[in-house]
Amino acid sequence: MMILDQHVEMTEPAALPYGSSTITGVEIYELDIPFDDGSRGYGARSGRWNQFDSIIVRVTTADGISGWGECFAYGCRSAVAEAFRTMVVPLVVGQDAADVPGLMRQVQQKLHLFGRYGIVMFAISGVDIALWDRKARSAGVPLGALLSGRKRSEVPAYASLVHYGQADVVRDRARHAVEGGHTSVKMHETALEIIRAGREGAGTELTVDANCAWNLEEARQLVPEFEALGIDWLEEPIYPPEDFETLAQLAADTTIPISAGENACTRYEFRKMMQANCVRHPQPSVTKIGGISEFMAVLQEAEERGVVCMPHSPYFGPGYWATLQLLSAVPGNPQLEYLYVEPEAFPGLGTPTPHEGHVRIPDAPGTGFEPDWKVLKAYTPAERPGTNH
DSSP, rough: OEEEEETTTOOOOOOOOOOOBBBBEEEEEEEEEEEOOOOOGGGOTOOOOOEEEEEEEEEEETTTTTTEEEEETTTTTHHHHHHIIIIHHHHHSSOOOOSHHHHHHHHHHHHGGGGGTTTHHHHHHHHHHHHHHHHHHHHHSHHHHTTTTTOOOOOEEEEEOOOOOHHHHHHHHHHHHTTTTEEEEEEOOOHHHHHHHHHHHHHHHEEOOOSSOOHHHHHHHHHHHHHHTTTEEEEEOOOSSSSSHHHHHHHHHHHSSSEEEETTOOHHHHOOOOOOTTOOOEEOTTTTTTSHHHHHHHHHHHHHHHHOOOOOOOOOOHHHHHHHHHHHSSSSSSEEEOOOOSSSSSSBBOOOOBBBBEEEEESSSSSSOOHHHHHHTTTTOOOOTOOOO
């Protein structure tokens, strides 16, 4: 068994009585990458979110082919990394990677005792993405082509603003995004006066992510205001996010499409969501849902029900690259969520970013992600106590 941490070079697998697709090594890289949200000129509030906590993983098989994955880690990097090391890795090293969904089902079943939301599923997502990347690289094709065939070579990207809580900042950043070529802007705001400011700044398609801010009655009071503003979709308006029945009640009260799903894990939660007829746009997040295996199952069900997935993807590592590949295969007219900030560095070489409101989908084998080793080295957080490299 070979389990490696950041700063450790991968060695050639020894001669082992394994098949060529047997998993022989796993590496994990924890990163902290600062970003600029464009608010500095406005007296940005202290304590704001301005750094990506990232977990990037690499899985290698006996044939020497590697795949890259990413675990969701915002605000929980240490916990997810520990779950990955101690819970997921022992279940995959030495296993055959040829049947990714089959192996992932085994891993999920063995870990179901620890819950099928949150930290454990974030860790599983990383290895699943890596195994699909490795499978497509082995076949010599882009991941989208392997999954269900590429339907597009580029995708429109909407500018997803961070939460500012300041009307003048939101107005300016929305205007800035539109001037840069985006035709759709999303705000993470709940105050009506700030949302109005965003509408003034955008003057185009505008969506609102409430991040589960309201109960049903509170949301009902605000919906007429949002309808008057021409909001194009309302995201996660209700707490708790898994209360699909209440969300369906709100959806029945408004002409605004409801979207949700970044907090849902596995295909089964999305099935319940779509059966409740509460969302027009399911929003799976590949680094949270359980990886590509679960994401593809959601896409299939969404297509059968005639709804279009709008993935959650506010990250820039292998999860971002995987999302682009998934979007190449999505039916309908999907959009990419592009977090509208400027990272100090990207973990991948040549990370595709929006140009005139569209992002090119890589056509290299796998997801197309290739690490920038300088970044992986430079943005490693302080070594965890008790860790031996």
